[in-house]
Amino acid sequence: MADKGLLTLNFNQSEIKDILLSVAMNRNISIIMTPDISGKVSVHLYRIPVEEALGSIAMAGGFTYLKRGNVFYFYKPKEIRDPQSERLEMRIFQLKFAAIDKVQDILSAIPGMRTVKIHEQSKTVIVEDTPENIRKIETLINQWDAMPRQVLIEAKIIQILLNDDMVMGVDWQKVMGDVRIGTTGLIIPQAGAFAQIVTATGTSGAFTAALNFLQGITDVNFLSTPKILAIHGKAARVQVGGKQGYKVTTSNMGVTSETIQFIDTGTILEITPYIDDIGNVLLTVQPSINSVTIDNVTGIPVVKSTTVSTSLMAKNGETVLIGGLIEETKTISRSYVPWFGEIPVLGLLFGQKKRNIGKSEFVVLITPHIQETEIKRQSDQGVDKAKKLTETMSKEPLPQLKRIIEPVPQK
DSSP: OGGGSEEEEEEEEEEHHHHHHHHHHHHTOEEEEOTTOOOEEEEEEEEEEHHHHHHHHHHHTTOEEEEETTEEEEEOOSSOOOTTGGGOEEEEEEOSSSOHHHHHHHHHHSTTOOEEEEETTTTEEEEEEOHHHHHHHHHHHHHHTSOOOEEEEEEEEEEEEEOGGGTTOOOHHHHHOSSEEEEEEEEOOBTTEEEEEEEEEEOHHHHHHHHHHHHTTSOEEEEEOOEEEEETTOOEEEEESOEEEEEEEEEETTEEEEEEEEEEOEEEEEEEEEEOTTSEEEEEEEEEEEEEEEOTTTOOEEEEEEEOOEEEEEETTOEEEEEEEEEEEEEEEEEEOTTGGGSTTGGGGGEEEEEEEEEEEEEEEEEEEEEOOHHHHHHHHHHHHHHHHHHHHHHSOHHHHHHHHSOOOOO
């Protein structure tokens, strides 16, 4: 047959139909193509058998062929067969801690992966892939699905009344002495409040001594002493205050309805801890002071807020301070002559009103305690025991080591 000779072809972005017809006419072979044979391909073949050339051209276009007698039938298969299909395995992974949707997104984005499905209700990941890819997925899931590390955060939210010597806030460098003091230099003007943030790191005892000193010269009020268990990388929130409600009126198709919405007020503390590999805790802290007044005419709430974001690094069990949140409060006091000052209208002639402006500094003390899991604790204890045994044996005299490894004599 004419197709027994070797064939050399060179085509650049040519229609696959034209290439196949050229081969058929050149070598006098019979070719039948289905209507869906189309598309452009580039071919460079040098001295190969005709049938091998036809198979290569078909594969380049995403087609296949069948030879019956001396006729070649070219067609597009309904489904391209996966060359690794015989090696595919199915595995089901049960997640405990990791977010299942994020795991699916990451696994599906890895090049070369095949089928990854999830079942949200049971938190399972279903994988159909080659043994090599399944081992990779198993390694990744074991890494992601570990028990999250937690931090027990002891916080103290304190209000310090500022006297005439503390117009710009407490001089923490003077009060604390030899501790690491830092300031952001950030001043946020606000109606009734401003902030020049001060941060400090030290021991719990040093801060306790400083607060005891301040109690001797001014009023120090402990507003709250919460303990929060926070997960690594997840925000925890504490609020000392309440909620201010206000009415919201809506109209729809001529029907008017009223609802009550609320705004958080008081001192709010948001903390996000990050634990590193050597036992330090990076704290992203956002303290804020919120107050709300409702306009008597419009009923619209007016929010006054002082918010600061800062990050501090603390060792496990070390205490950090965030100070400088200063709030101004306006009060009106009235003094009057007893009995006469209580007479309506006329009583105004026997007394006087005095407007006072007071300042308070809000201080936050934070002490993080890393909570180790039981598995890690047991692992650390095992490592410590192994180290101690190695140290003990290394100090033993040589005869004793020989006696330890010497076999028991047979009777």
